[in-house]
Amino acid sequence: MAATVIDGKAFAAQVRGQVAEHVARLKQDHGITPGLAVVLVGEDPASQVYVRSKGKQTVEAGMKSVEHKLDAETSEADLLKVIEDLNNDPSIHGILVQLPLPKHLDEDLVINSIAPEKDVDGFHISNVGLLGTGQKSMVPCTPLGCLMMLRDHHGSLSGMDAVVIGRSNIVGKPMAQLLLGDSCTVTIAHSRTKDLADVVRRADIVVAAVGRPEMVPGDWIKPGATVIDVGINRLDAPEKGEGKTKLVGDVHYESCAAAAGAITPVPGGVGPMTIACLLANTVTACCRANGLAEPE
Numbered sequence: 001m002a003a004t005v006i007d008g009k010a011f012a013a014q015v016r017g018q019v020a021e022h023v024a025r026l027k028q029d030h031g032i033t034p035g036l037a038v039v040l041v042g043e044d045p046a047s048q049v050y051v052r053s054k055g056k057q058t059v060e061a062g063m064k065s066v067e068h069k070l071d072a073e074t075s076e077a078d079l080l081k082v083i084e085d086l087n088n089d090p091s092i093h094g095i096l097v098q099l100p101l102p103k104h105l106d107e108d109l110v111i112n113s114i115a116p117e118k119d120v121d122g123f124h125i126s127n128v129g130l131l132g133t134g135q136k137s138m139v140p141c142t143p144l145g146c147l148m149m150l151r152d153h154h155g156s157l158s159g160m161d162a163v164v165i166g167r168s169n170i171v172g173k174p175m176a177q178l179l180l181g182d183s184c185t186v187t188i189a190h191s192r193t194k195d196l197a198d199v200v201r202r203a204d205i206v207v208a209a210v211g212r213p214e215m216v217p218g219d220w221i222k223p224g225a226t227v228i229d230v231g232i233n234r235l236d237a238p239e240k241g242e243g244k245t246k247l248v249g250d251v252h253y254e255s256c257a258a259a260a261g262a263i264t265p266v267p268g269g270v271g272p273m274t275i276a277c278l279l280a281n282t283v284t285a286c287c288r289a290n291g292l293a294e295p296e
């Protein structure tokens with residue numbers, strides 16, 4: 001039977017609709033407008049696209065959007081000052097520093113200078129610790145989006161075998177924490193994992209967050225398993241015309257879809273959910289800052 005295609009684009013639109021409704025209520029009932037500030041250092045083209053898209057969707061949801069575009073040569077002190085000002089600005093509830101940062105800036109130092117309650121990316125060490133100990137935190141957007149799609153598809157994830165391929169701080173590790181929180185039996189695989197194919201073959205849920213185009217072939221997938229493809233890889237696509245490119249994930253879509261019970265496409269799967277979760281986190285941060293009930 002053909003795999004169910006998990007439509008992240010449609011799901012994200014639904015989440016954004018809920019966010020917009022919540023924002024409208026915050027404005028109407030409390031006179032509060034949630035505000036998100038995005039800080040971009042340098043001119044990385046992919047980062048510029050993400051930042052534009054985040055700003056646009058923030059405004060569409062009725063929120064205040066602030067963008068700080070800083071020169072690639074910006075000093076650490078100047079960047080920390082921008083963050084400090086945003087930390088102290090009561091109209092800003094969420095702060096996101098677009099990664100990666102230019103090499104001369106200490107990413108950990110910068111992220112840990114964001115007020116944890118405004119850290120809508122969930123990368124601050126306090127939020128990492130809170131998530132790891134099962135306490136209320138800001139949850140990283142990409143893994144949160146993956147979890148929402150899994151819960152929506154399966155209902156309960158309790159007792160399922162999950163394999164997360166990739167152990168980065170922004171995707172793999174928090175994804176594993178979230179799956180553990182939902183009572184999956186979790187394996188984290190990485191570049192040193194032995195017999196990766198056999199490890200993946202045990203999984204009811206496979207989350208691929210590797211950054212290697214189409215690395216996971218269909219014969220690694222247990223029949224009926226759910227495949228969440230986090231990867232975003234741009235490849236040349238001469239078949240579409242000269243100079244054209246295409247996006248592919250970290251799994252080989254056709255062969256994995258033939259084996260899986262459900263799968264997320266690239267594009268249109270995890271990607272749109274990430275920004276929707278960022279907006280949702282900003283509303284959550286705003287509600288917490290004002291002592292109001294959080295969205296479900």
Ligand code: NDP
Binds near residue numbers: 190210
């Ligand atoms: P990183 O490069 O930080 O981490 C990649 C992980 O994959 C590492 O843990 C690495 O292992 C592991 N890995 C590399 N090669 C192999 C291999 N051959 N076998 C098994 N594991 C391997 O990437 P990110 O986590 O930041 O991103 C992963 C992917 O997700 C990328 O394609 C990225 O573009 C995409 N992404 C998508 C987002 C979205 O919104 N959809 C958001 C963020 C990322 P080791 O630790 O041993 O080196």
